[in-house]
Amino acid sequence: MKIAVLPGDGIGPEIVAQALLVLRRLALPLEIEQAPVGGAGYLAAGDPLPPSTLALAKAADAILFGAVGDPRFDRLERAKRPEQAILGLRKELGLFANLRPAQVHAELASASALRPEIVSGLDILIVRELTGDIYFGEPKGIRRTQTGEREGFDTMRYRESEVRRIARVAFEAARKRKRKLCSVDKANVLETSQLWREVVSAEAKNYPDLELQHMYVDNCAMQLVRNPGQFDVIVTGNLFGDILSDEASMLTGSIGMLPSASLDASGKGLFEPIHGSAPDIAGHGVANPLATILSAAMMLRYSLARPDAAARVERAVAQVLREGYRTADIYTAGAKKVGTDEMGAAVAARL
């Protein structure tokens, strides 16, 4: 099994190193090759997604990704900015299905910004469409209007086939869980959402055993903090999913805990923590590596067909949390405060 490892920027290299430690401890036949991406790609090759990095990602069975983003490069033209690397990988590899689980580990319920009784036992899966919508819709740009004023514009668009395939992923996921799917849109205002809702409803006829609900995105944002326990699987478009998944992550206590999988039609995927490169804490050895370690577990489950190994990693993470190991982002009084390396080593030792 060939794995492309793209650590990226900021805390990316530190947290990916811990995930690799954990993967190596499993002693699976993995062939691991690293390549620069994001700001690191720009420094190495003048391109956030160097052609050699893209080629490696295409040739691999799975991709383990750290994070991209570096304030040093924020002033570059858009095509050279670090974020273009992850957008390019998603598009080039057809990674249309983004799975973002938000689970509250019992030990961390008190680290949430919400009261423990509201978040304890929480287990939501956000299925975010990842290669369409206003992120990629053309035309987009900044133009001069007739009055000489500048105007920025983007295009929100979804084709039926794009909605149908992400809906199927979400229905299938719900079937393996509590059988409840909530489709989120803005159908009271947007034509794109109107079509989205029609297509999801039509697809639901193939899943009569599941419960489908539609919800407007503003209401969903509110319901997520009011009563998050009502959700099982949420399916939504690229932009709404970006926003709602950050919100859902905070319910769990730390964005540093949440993994994600971005899959293509055949199950090949890119696996990354949902947090960013956190340049403010990069190099201090304090970043939480658990989201990346759990992303590696998702990689074992979804792309490498090793659910047994995935479960071992997840159990080891749960165990270190039970034993009280905490990085700064999830620390509460009385726990064992550890840095990035100690946390990674603790998980690896429990495999």
Ligand code: IPM
């Ligand atoms: C995410 C990130 C990206 C996105 C950025 C870095 C382009 O916020 O993965 O959620 O907007 O999709």
Ligand code: MG
């Ligand atoms: Mg985001």
